[in-house]
Amino acid sequence: MRTLIVGASGLVGGALRAELPAATGTYLRHPAAGLLPLDITDAAAVDALVDRLRPALVLLPAAEPAVDRCETDPAESERVNVHGTGNVARAAARIGARFVYFSSDYVFDGTAGPYEVDAAPHPINVYGRHKLAAEALVRATVADHLIVRVCGVYGYQPEGKNFVMALARLGAAGEAMRVPSDQWGTPTYAPNLAAAVRELAASDHRGIVHPVGPDYLTRIDFARLAAEVLGHDDAFLVPVTTPELRQPAARPLRGGVANRSTQALLRTTRLVGAREGLGFMRRRLEAAAAP
Numbered sequence: 076m077r078t079l080i081v082g083a084s085g086l087v088g089g090a091l092r093a094e095l096p097a098a099t100g101t102y103l104r105h106p107a108a109g110l111l112p113l114d115i116t117d118a119a120a121v122d123a124l125v126d127r128l129r130p131a132l133v134l135l136p137a138a139e140p141a142v143d144r145c146e147t148d149p150a151e152s153e154r155v156n157v158h159g160t161g162n163v164a165r166a167a168a169r170i171g172a173r174f175v176y177f178s179s180d181y182v183f184d185g186t187a188g189p190y191e192v193d194a195a196p197h198p199i200n201v202y203g204r205h206k207l208a209a210e211a212l213v214r215a216t217v218a219d220h221l222i223v224r225v226c227g228v229y230g231y232q233p234e235g236k237n238f239v240m241a242l243a244r245l246g247a248a249g250e251a252m253r254v255p256s257d258q259w260g261t262p263t264y265a266p267n268l269a270a271a272v273r274e275l276a277a278s279d280h281r282g283i284v285h286p287v288g289p290d291y292l293t294r295i296d297f298a299r300l301a302a303e304v305l306g307h308d309d310a311f312l313v314p315v316t317t318p319e320l321r322q323p324a325a326r327p328l329r330g331g332v333a334n335r336s337t338q339a340l341l342r343t344t345r346l347v348g349a350r351e352g353l354g355f356m357r358r359r360l361e362a363a364a365a366p
């Protein structure tokens with residue numbers, strides 16, 4: 076199936092690209108071999124690329140996912156996360172492509188996680204409100220869609236941006252890392268997410284899915300597990316409460332999404348727990364460090 080991954084230079088997009096090597100991918104600020112440039116806020120550019128490639132499947136992990144940046148610049152968040160999503164959804168609908176949108180557990184308020192696919196959303200920050208608005212736009216624009224809500228995605232990334240890559244770096248250097256002790260989530264190994272999404276995209280299922288890890292734990296417990304699996308003494312991890320972090324955006328504390336109904340849809344992909352996913356990641360880190 077001819078496939079377009081919009082935002083293939085990111086963590087989730089990179090994992091999708093590894094899972095779907097024949098797909099065409101795009102980047103905005105971080106070029107990589109084989110990727111085409113695309114800004115989703117430029118509707119004409121989105122239309123031109125979609126018309127040229129005529130994909131049967133369009134995956135959209137591209138977003139502005141920096142929660143605090145969204146809070147302090149809501150206009151930019153809306154431009155990318157809502158209007159940008161709308162541009163890609165309309166282009167996919169126009170050519171009859173199946174559309175996969177990546178959303179977040181931040182559409183919930185974090186009072187009662189992990190949330191099922193039919194739980195009522197109630198975002199408490201700008202990013203969450205815009206992801207929820209984008210979900211509604213996708214539903215209204217493309218009949219043949221999947222809304223993939225994820226949470227706490229981690230995986231090997233050479234440039235080391237995600238939580239576990241940062242932890243591996245700080246743990247090796249023995250530098251202090253402040254980690255929230257009161258934020259709960261469902262950590263998700265990026266290559267496992269990508270395998271599940273490939274399978275779900277190939278099915279005829281429509282609507283919301285939660286292909287996340289099965290474990291529900293606090294950020295600090297996940298960090299301690301990561302330190303253990305990656306072979307670091309966890310003394311560098313400093314537990315802090317969310318109020319102590321004084322971040323611009325409110326955080327849903329008992330967040331995370333529940334994967335049971337999505338696991339039931341999957342025939343070949345098993346959604347892996349945190350210890351297993353971190354074990355895979357350790358092997359990737361070791362392979363990258365080998366001479």
Ligand SMILES: NC(=O)c1ccc[n+]([C@@H]2O[C@H](COP(=O)([O-])OP(=O)(O)OC[C@H]3O[C@@H](n4cnc5c(N)ncnc54)[C@H](OP(=O)(O)O)[C@@H]3O)[C@@H](O)[C@H]2O)c1
Nearest residue numbers: 082084085086087102103104105114115137138179227228
């Ligand atoms: N990671 C998580 O734990 C997590 C949790 C919940 C939800 N999500 C959602 O999952 C999706 C993927 O997240 P991620 O962690 O992979 O994010 P990421 O690593 O920051 O990647 C974001 C991607 O979007 C691209 N992008 C940003 N602005 C763009 C624009 N205006 N036009 C075109 N492309 C643009 C980036 O391109 P360049 O890098 O080339 O600039 C990059 O490829 C997002 O929708 C995010 O909201 C992620």
